[in-house]
Amino acid sequence: MTHRLLLIALFTFGAAISVRAADVPITNPGFEQLVLPCAPSALCYSFLNVPGWTVSGQVATGKLGGIVFPGGVPDGTNIVGCGNEVGTGSISQTLSATLQPNTTYTLVVSVGRRADFPFGGYNVELLAGPTTLASDSSLSPPAGGFLADRIVYSSGANPSLQGQKLTIRLTGNVVGAQAVFDKVSLDATPTVISSSLVQIASGGGWKTTITLVNVSALPISVTLAFWVDNGQPLSLPYTVFQSGRSTSGTGSSLGRTINPGTRVLIETEAPALGPILVGWGEVTSVGPIDGYAIFRQRSQSGDSEGTASLSSGNSSSIVLPYDNTTGFATGVALINSTTDGIIIRATIRDDDGLQIGLDAIVLPAKGHTSFFVGDRFPVTSGRGGIIELQSTTGGGIAGVGLRFSASGTFTSVPVIVRQ
Numbered sequence: 001m002t003h004r005l006l007l008i009a010l011f012t013f014g015a016a017i018s019v020r021a022a023d024v025p026i027t028n029p030g031f032e033q034l035v036l037p038c039a040p041s042a043l044c045y046s047f048l049n050v051p052g053w054t055v056s057g058q059v060a061t062g063k064l065g066g067i068v069f070p071g072g073v074p075d076g077t078n079i080v081g082c083g084n085e086v087g088t089g090s091i092s093q094t095l096s097a098t099l100q101p102n103t104t105y106t107l108v109v110s111v112g113r114r115a116d117f118p119f120g121g122y123n124v125e126l127l128a129g130p131t132t133l134a135s136d137s138s139l140s141p142p143a144g145g146f147l148a149d150r151i152v153y154s155s156g157a158n159p160s161l162q163g164q165k166l167t168i169r170l171t172g173n174v175v176g177a178q179a180v181f182d183k184v185s186l187d188a189t190p191t192v193i194s195s196s197l198v199q200i201a202s203g204g205g206w207k208t209t210i211t212l213v214n215v216s217a218l219p220i221s222v223t224l225a226f227w228v229d230n231g232q233p234l235s236l237p238y239t240v241f242q243s244g245r246s247t248s249g250t251g252s253s254l255g256r257t258i259n260p261g262t263r264v265l266i267e268t269e270a271p272a273l274g275p276i277l278v279g280w281g282e283v284t285s286v287g288p289i290d291g292y293a294i295f296r297q298r299s300q301s302g303d304s305e306g307t308a309s310l311s312s313g314n315s316s317s318i319v320l321p322y323d324n325t326t327g328f329a330t331g332v333a334l335i336n337s338t339t340d341g342i343i344i345r346a347t348i349r350d351d352d353g354l355q356i357g358l359d360a361i362v363l364p365a366k367g368h369t370s371f372f373v374g375d376r377f378p379v380t381s382g383r384g385g386i387i388e389l390q391s392t393t394g395g396g397i398a399g400v401g402l403r404f405s406a407s408g409t410f411t412s413v414p415v416i417v418r419q
Contacts, residue, residue, distance in 0.1 A: 022187060022188050022189070023185065023186070023187050024095060024097045024105075024166070024186040024187060024188055025095065025096065025097070026052075026093065026095065026168070026184055026185070026186060027051070027052030027053075027093060028050070028051050028052035028053065029075075029183065029184045029185060030074075030075035030076050030078070030182060030183050030184070031050065031061055031075075031076075031078040031079060031080050031181075031182065032075070032076040032077070032078050033051040033052065034046060034049055034050070034051055034061045034078065036061070036062075036063045036077075036078065038063065039063075039065075040063045040064060040065025040066060040077060041063075041064070041065065041066060041068075042064060042066075042067075042068050042116055044062060044063040044064065045060040045061060045062035045063070045064075045081070046060060046061050046062075047059075047060045048060070049061055050080055050091050052093060053080075053091040053092065053093045054091065054092045054093065054094075055089075055090075055091055056089065056090045056091070056092070057082070057083070057087055057088050057089035057090060058082070058083055058084045058086050058087045058088065058089035058172075059080065059081070059082050059089040059090070059091055060080070060081050060084075061078055061079075061080055062078065062079055062080070062081055063077050063078055063079075064079060064114070064180075065077070067115055067116060067144075068114050068115055068116050068144070069112065069114070069115065069144055069145070069146075070115070070144050071144065071145060073110075073112070073146070073182050074110040074146055074148075074182045074183040075110070075182050075183035078182075079112065079180050079181065079182045080170070080180070080181050080182070081114075081172070081178045081179070081180050081181075082122070082170060082171060082172030082178065082179050082180075082181065083120060083172030083173070083174060083175070083177055083178045083179060084176075084178055085175075085176055086175070087175055088171070088172055088173050088174065088175060089171070089172050090169060090170060090171035090172070090173075091169070091170050091181075092167055092168065092169040092170070093167065093168050094165050094166070094167045095165060095166045095167065095168070095186070096165070097165070097166050097186075097188070098128075098162075098163050098164060098165050098166065099128040099133075099155055099159055099161050099162055099163065099164050099165075099166060100155060100162065100188070101155055101156065101157055101158060101159055101162055101216070101218075101287075102155065102156070102157055102190060102191045102193070102286060102287045102288065103154070103155045103188050103189065103190060103191060104152060104153070104154045104155075104188070104189045104190075104191045105126060105133075105134075105152070105153045105154075105155070105166075105186060105187070105188050105189075106150065106151070106152050106186070106187050106189070107124065107126045107134075107150070107151040107152075107153075107168065107184075107185070107186045108148055108149070108150050108151075108183075108184070108185045108186075109124045109148070109149050109168075109170060109181055109182075109183070109184050109185075110146045110147070110148050110149075110181065110182040110183040110184075111124070111139050111141055111146060111147055111148075111149050111179065111180070111181060112141055112145065112146040112147075112179075112180035112181070112182060113140075113141040113142065113143055113144070113145065113146075113180065114143075114144070114178060114180060115143045115144035117177070117178050118176060118177040118178070119140075119141065119143075119177055119178065119179065120172060120173065120174025120175075120176070120177025120178065120179065121137060121172075121173045121174045121177075121179070122137055122139075122170070122171060122172050122173065122179035122181075123135055123136075123137045123169075123170070123171040123173055124136050124137070124149050124151060124168075124169075124170055124171075125167075125168070125169040125170075125171075126151055126153055126166065126167075126168060126186070127166065127167040127168075127169060128159075128161040128164040128165070128166055128167075129161060129164035129165065129167075131161055131164070133153045133161075134151045134152070134153040135151065136149050136150075136151050146180075146182065148183075154191055155191070157216065157287075157288045166186070168184060168186065170184075190286035190287075191286065192284060192285075192286060193284070193285050193286065193287065193288060193289065194282070194283075194284055195283045195284075195285075195289065195291075195310040195311065196283075196310065196311050196335075196337075196398050197210065197280075197281055197283060197291075197292075197293045197308060197310060199293060199295040199306065199308055199400070200226060200234070200236070200268070200277075200278065200279050200280055200281050200293075200295075201276055201277070201278050201295055201297075202236050202237070202268040202269055202270040202276070202277045202278075203269070203270025203271055203272070203274045203275060203276050203277045204270070204272065204273075204274060204275055204276035204277075205272055205276075205297055205298045205299065206269070206276055206295065206296070206297055206298075207267065207268070207269035207295070207296045207298070208267070208268050208269075208293055208294070208295045208296075209265060209266070209267045209293065209294045209296070210224070210265070210266040210267075210281075210291065210292075210293045211263055211264075211265050211291050211292055211293075211294075212224075212256075212258060212263065212264045212266075212283065212289055212290075212291040213258075213262075213263045213289065213290045213291050214258040214259065214260055214261065214262060214263075214287070214288075214289060214290075215260075215261065215288070215290055216260060216287055216288055217260050218260060218287060219257050219258065219259050219260065220257070220258050220285050220286065220287035220288075220289060221255065221256075221257050221258075221285065221286060221287075222255065222256055222257070222258055222264075222283060222284070222285045222289055223253065223254075223255045223282075223283070223284050223285070224253065224254055224255070224256075224266060224281060224282070224283050225252060225253035225281060225282045226252050226253065226268075226279060226280075226281045227252070227279050227280050227281065227282065228278075228279040228280075229278075229279060229280065229368050233252030233253070234252055234277065234279040235250060235251055235252050236250065236251070236252070236268045236270065236277060237249075237250045237268060237269070237270055238250070238251070238254065238266055238267065238268045239266070239267045239268075240254065240256065240264065240265070240266050241264070241265040241266075241267070242256060242258075242262075242264045242265075243259075243262065254266070258289070263291075272298070280368070283310065289310065290310060291309070291310045292307055292308060292309045292310060293307070293308050294306070294307050295307075295308075297410075299408075302409075304408075304409040304410055304411075306402060306410060306411055306412035307412055308400055308412055308414075309414070311398060311417075314337065314395045314396060314398075315395055315396075315397060315398065315417045315418065316390065316391045316394055316395040316396070316397065316418075317388070317389070317390045317391070317397075317417075317418040318389050318397060318398065318399055318415040318416065318417055318418065319386050319387070319388050319389070319415060319416040319418065320332055320373075320386065320387045320389065320399060320401050320413070320415050320416075321384075321385075321386050321401070321413060321416075322373045322380060322383075322384060322385060322386065322387060322401070323384045323403055324373060324374045324380050324381055324382060324383055324384065325382060325383070325384055326382070327405060327406035328403060328404065328405060328406070329372055329373075329374060329403075329404045330372070330373045330374070330401055330402070330403055330404075330413065331370065331371065331372045331373065331401065331402045331404065332370065332371065332372075332373060332387075332399055332400070332401045332402075333368065333369070333370035333399060333400055334361065334363065334368070334369050334370070334389065334397060334398070334399040335363070335366075335367065335368045335397065335398050335399070336363035336364070336365065336366065336367045336368075336391075336396055336397060337366065337396045337397070337398065338365065338366075338394070338395070338396035339365050339366070340365055340393070341362070341363065341364045341365055341367070342362075342363050342391050342392070342393050342394075342396060342397070343360050343361070343362055343363075343391070343392045343393065344360065344361040344362075344363060344389050344390065344391055344392070344397060345358070345359075345360055345388075345389070345390045345391075345392055346358070346359045346360065346361055346377070346387055346388070346389055347387070347388040347390070348377055348379060348380060348385065348387050348388075349385045349386050349387070349388070350383050350384070350385040351383070351384050351385050353385075356379050356380075356383075356385075357377055357379040357380070359376075359377060361389075363397075373387065389415075398415075399415045400412065400413070400414065400415060401413030401414070401415060
């Protein structure tokens with residue numbers, strides 16, 4: 001039946017693209033700009049002298065070695081010590097870089113413990129303006145050694161501190177002890193946003209139109225790829241409409257840059273007399289993209305359409321309303337977007353909220369399944385209600401439903417995502 005051919009085309013997905021991290025410039029990141037003429041020892045240091053950094057309290061640049069750090073230091077020969085017998089100390093540097101949207105910042109600092117002096121509390125912070133974005137003070141390095149402290153902060157689509165200059169602050173915050181720092185780095189990586197669409201069906205009377213919209217203030221690069229359900233590329237004919245122009249081609253992927261406040265339309269419709277080309281697609285970007293897909297079936301009695309919006313597909317719990325009363329049938333497609341196999345617990349309820357069934361759906365990594373609710377769960381025959389779908393191992397599930405009439409027309413049924 002035609003509606004069963006449609007159901008096997010349903011899909012959702014989650015994916016990622018490779019992006020390059022950019023090093024954020026830091027002045028004197030390894031504290032080597034100060035040349036100390038003395039040989040490495042506990043007494044080779046310069047008090048209150050850290051080029052490129054703002055110094056507060058008890059701070060010194062030192063060239064320590066021997067029994068202080070028998071294995072050497074992470075970068076060059078110099079370190080900075082914050083705090084001593086007299087008081088605490090800190091250094092900070094305000095960078096030329098500013099906080100940007102949709103960016104993941106990774107701050108890495110080597111934290112050391114002297115073998116000849118107590119190690120007290122420390123703090124590593126990343127700030128935007130006067131506000132701390134992220135911090136850490138959890139490491140306890142071995143005596144005479146270092147550990148790398150790693151702080152990750154993602155700014156999101158509309159950070160309230162956007163445009164504020166970034167600052168790094170390192171603190172030794174216990175009197176009578178010292179925290180040692182070396183090898184400071186900060187990188188900024190565009191945050192990859194993975195979305196999900198529903199339904200790619202092209203040919204044999206089927207046409208899919210995908211609309212992607214950039215509502216942000218910056219241009220955003222987007223990749224759209226087509227795949228069959230087993231993960232192999234799916235080559236489709238397509239036409240792209242953008243800025244009043246159209247381009248056509250055939251392939252399994254395409255990329256576009258969408259300007260602020262504009263949209264791109266991608267249509268795929270293989271020959272009507274050919275086979276139905278079905279599969280799934282992925283949309284990945286480094287900025288927020290909105291959109292939807294409209295899938296249309298052409299027939300002599302008239303066209304029928306369904307719509308599916310872009311969604312993250314990373315939930316651990318979704319709810320599907322179903323209607324299998326006289327003349328109607330509900331279908332559903334589910335996906336596991338994670339890299340591990342999962343088990344989905346299906347709790348079936350009728351219109352009175354009573355549990356009438358319980359089942360388990362096993363999905364492999366990146367797996368997909370589609371079925372008619374009445375076929376998989378016969379207890380729902382002639383009934384309406386909801387099906388609660390819960391991953392037993394965390395997030396990564398998504399789905400979509402379709403409601404078919406007795407005449408074969410259909411409409412999409414969005415699932416309800418539980419927070």
